[in-house]
Amino acid sequence: MDYSSSSSSHRYSYDVFPSFCGQDIRKTFLSHFLQGLKRNEIKTFIDNGIKRSDSINSELVRAITESRIAVVILSKNFDSSGWCLNELQLIMECKVSLEQTVMTIFYDVDPSDVRKQTGDFGKAFEETCHGKTEEQKQRWRQALTQVAVIAGEHSVLWASEAEMILKIVADVSNELPSMDFDRLVGIEAHVAKMESMMCLGSDEVKIVGIWGPGGIGKTTIARALYRKVSCNFQLKYYKENVEGKYKKIQFDDNYLQKHIEIEVLSGLLDHRNMKIPDLQEAQLRIKQQRVLLILDDVRNGELKALRNLIQSLRFGSKVVVTSGDVFKLKPKGINQIYKVVFPSREEALKIFSYSAFGQKCPPRSYLEQAVEVAKLVAPFPLGLKLTKKYE
Structure with a gap:
């Protein structure tokens, strides 16, 4: 089934959708990872209370398609679940159709086994595919092959799981759009x-x-x-x-x-x-x-x-x-001191304009007055913002 949709005018409800096998990591790695995301105010979809079956429900479809980033945590039993494989299939479709960012974590599993469906990971995959159509098997196989070539963190390379989580959370944060600096002139x-x-x-x-x-x-x-x-x-x-x-x-x-x-x-x-x-x-x-x-x-x-x-x-x-x-x-x-300098006249005008008119430049009909106000109240940004309150 094709879950993809147009990326035009796309809305996001979540920063992150984590895809994982609960029996492997829910009470260990996942709980600490989610805590790290929460501490950094990264809005994450939590699947508590969702009943799992072979097909993913509409709530999960919506959560995946409305997330900026999908973090796929591949563990030894990930492909033992048709649910996880269907999630992965949808995520890889969204990577193409919605340009969704996909990040990978290989948790106690060899990326090569995921890519080629070999070893114990491959055996579990074959068991999950039992009774499925060849078409469905190929879709899952393609999704696993595609996700395995995305560079990610490999747990066996880290001496400290806490340090690995810190690195992953930082990477997630860096992938998210920068905060809105547009109205913070010069910031x-x-x-x-x-x-x-x-x-x-x-x-x-x-x-x-x-x-x-x-x-x-x-x-x-x-x-x-x-x-x-x-x-x-x-x-x-x-x-x-x-x-x-x-x-x-x-x-x-x-x-x-x-x-x-x-x-x-x-x-x-x-x-x-x-x-x-x-x-x-x-x-x-x-x-x-x-x-x-x-x-x-x-x-x-x-x-x-x-x-x-x-x-x-x-x-x-x-x-x-x-x-x-x-x-x-x-x-x-204190090792160093950063002296905050006064804004330039151009910056002062922008600060006042954002505060008074909600836009980068004043309307033409108010341009002369805005320039005069910016001259009078500058160079203090707070004064430029407060001036609007007394208009």
Whole structure:
């Protein structure tokens, strides 16, 4: 059966559709993989509660065709199921008709056996094909041969399954369309410079500051950076507006250090709003993982309180700190400081135009007024955005 459909004006409901044999990996590899996708806000189809049979139902057909990426996890019993083979057949059809991205994971199975249907994998395939038409057998065989030549991760080549999952999640994230930078004027250049300063490919622990006056876009840059690179880290946490949270409350140093450290550890370990049962164990886990920590709008007390935690980081962990006061950053062991420069006149006009008119350039009838407003409110992007509220 041909499940394919036109790719024109195609809508997507999911980022990822995972195709797998449940008896092999559902309670082990798959659960950790899905957790990694969820942590990175990758919308994934979950098949819980779907009754399986020889033919795939309309819900699964829709889920596959409305997913940007299909991740096929080939394991030893994958071809023992006509259900899995029918899923695979549809996925390979969507690869052609919808230009769907297909990624492969060979989990305890030889890619050569999948491609040629040999070995134990081939024996299972022949058993599944028993009683099927030759036409159906050839469609399944073609799908297996096609998927096996797609380069993917092979579990036997990885010493650590956790590291393999981290790599796969990062690859999935990189395959997805970039976040909408169109209305964040100049953001790509800012993010690229920050990525360079952070040395993402190195195992060196780096602490990088983002400095500039209020309203210039430090938080926007930090958020965009987090969204783009967080998939490369095992643990990550974006701590928003640190200074705004504590500046009106007086804490003694010991209480502040413990309170902030617990909050950051909770965020990194995904225990938000939950008490950490063992602080020392949490600290040990942090030391064993690659961490991304972004502290937005800090003051001296917060950086001092987190000094011990930051100094304990390993394995290429990165810390990003934003502040409007360069003197809060310079003496705190920060490796480099990125100074956010004012937008050009052209960029200022674009920022105002997106905010006021929802488009890149102002309408002709408002062009002169828009240029004057951009001159008056520039160079602060936040001011350009807020101006619309008072029209």
